[in-house]
Amino acid sequence: MFTHLKNIDTAFKHIRQFSICLIIGNVITMCFCIYKSNQVINQAQSRVHILYNGKVLEAVAADRSSNLPVELRDHIKTFHQYFFDLSPDDKAIHANVAKALYLADESAKRQYDNLQESGYYNNVISANISQEISIDSTALEGKQFPYLFTCYATEKLVRSSGTVYRKLVTQGEVRDIQLQTDNNPHGFLIQRWQILANRDTTIQNPKL
Known part of the structure; x- marks a missing residue:
């Protein structure tokens, strides 16, 4: 009986460790996705299109x-x-x-x-x-x-x-x-x- 309880406790610890690792992994992935999204948005906002002599030209806005x-x-x-x-x-x-x-x-x-x-x-x-x-x-x-x-x-x-x-x-x-x-x-x-x-x-x- 004690062996059975010990196995349950060990399994619970493994599940908890796995859950913590999974949560940390998800947080890191979400942070990376947010960072890349902001980077793409900033790049898109820094680019403007100018119509010159009937042609669309791309320009980059800079500080x-x-x-x-x-x-x-x-x-x-x-x-x-x-x-x-x-x-x-x-x-x-x-x-x-x-x-x-x-x-x-x-x-x-x-x-x-x-x-x-x-x-x-x-x-x-x-x-x-x-x-x-x-x-x-x-x-x-x-x-x-x-x-x-x-x-x-x-x-x-x-x-x-x-x-x-x-x-x-x-x-x-x-x-x-x-x-x-x-x-x-x-x-x-x-x-x-x-x-x-x-x-x-x-x-x-x-x-x-």
Whole structure:
């Protein structure tokens, strides 16, 4: 009789151990399924489809921090192009500079006022000069806003007497104003902007 009870007790322990193992296994399986489901959902939510020229294109949404250096450089590039791309037309110059001033603070306005007072823009118009800028590189420093930057660019001035190339170096900071608008799509603002160098490097005379 005691042997029979002992066998029952042993069988009950085995069943209990098996049940505990089965429950733990089910919990682990459920946790894994929940994790994978969330992973699939997040991947699906990060993918968007764009209709372009009648074709459906797939795009992946990413956190802004992963593209922050790209956005900062594009903001700096856009500002410099608006500010330094000039044509011999007063309205065109004012229109471009107005766009640039949406991307920077009063330090850019001071630079514009200084150039205007020195007769720089009048000289561009009277001499029929077309000025274009190309960004060579933009160095970013820091790990948080405001980011310090140094922009290296080349200016090309085309006039009837020849073409002049200038080396341009500017410096400033970029802060996040946390507001994106049509005039400032990145939501950044350049501050403490200054021109460190703007000197002629090459002069090409037209061939006669």
